[in-house]
Amino acid sequence: MRKILRGEFFNRPTLKVARELLGKFLVRKQGRKMVALMITDVEAYIGHRDRASHASRGKTARNALMFGQAGYWYIYFTYGMHWMLNIVTEGNGYPAAILIRGVQNISGPARITKFLKIDKKLNGKSALRVSGLWIEDRGVKVASRMIKKGKRVGVDYAGEWKNRPWRFFINSLV
Template identity: 50%
Template sequence: MPEIIPPEYWQRRTTLALARNLLGKFLVRANGEARMITEVEAYDGESDLASHARAGRTRRTAVMYGPGGTWYVYLCYGVHEMLNLVVGPKDWPAAVLIRGVEGCHGPGRVTRALGIDRQLNGTKSHPAFGLWLEDRGVKVPRRLVHATPRIGVDYAGPVWAKKPWRFYFDPAELPAAARKRAATANSSRPARRAKRAAGS
């Protein structure tokens, strides 16, 4: 039932729709850890003054110009690794920042919790690289998805700083069936690992 989402899925338009689609999907690591995405932020095109791509194509932003389904990981404030998924077709610089997963809020905390760093920058969302996305059957109803301005982008000026491109939802508000699916998906693999570890 868990379905690995191929990188190509993220290569279409539009950035905002793909950002919302990311909610309820699972970030999965090679060690079996899986976390449901609950909060994201979209960065779309060079005209978006909050985006790193506002500076155009540079060594740092080159990955954003690549095809969707690629990880963009960078160091923020010299301290925090930030995980983004590049979205959209090749040559359109856009990315979605993973700001939160179930039980873990804050982009810097998400990467720390999952052991993600810049080594993954430029790799695809695919098991071959140790970090990928799965659809585990959790559908997030539209009415549960909230949109607000993005966090920490005042430098972008009033127009772009106010774009309501941060999306999040509360897993506790999911319908019972979806909540159960999310809980099962979250616990199954780690539980098996825990048992193995305890037995050995």
């Protein structure tokens, strides 16, 4: 079993999508080279009131993708050197996205994009077809007892929103 996730998968409540992204495969293709890595850690950014989200200060040129259709990549540059990879969720007009924070053998959102050579060239591209970057279900089931949740990382500025348990990750397998 090996299928690309479709628009209907992403156009749903973000927390549900986030949980279900664990165990799916992020697939990167550049020419003949193809790499697939299982997603192990994600964070949800939901709605216009979530102060940790770029969308909390309204629609801008940078964050406009978050307000758009589900299933598109939202990739932005931060700290002067890092690219962050997000997939847009929920319906058109409602700002939400999921940060891909970890994949197998790679922890940290900036390390993923560095390893897979992901930058602004993929920003706004569709994740729903075979192109440069998409997500596949390869039949891996992650038992719910293996899924942990916690606070999002690096959002201490977000007031009460910093405490929302909107990070989901697979308990370290050993």
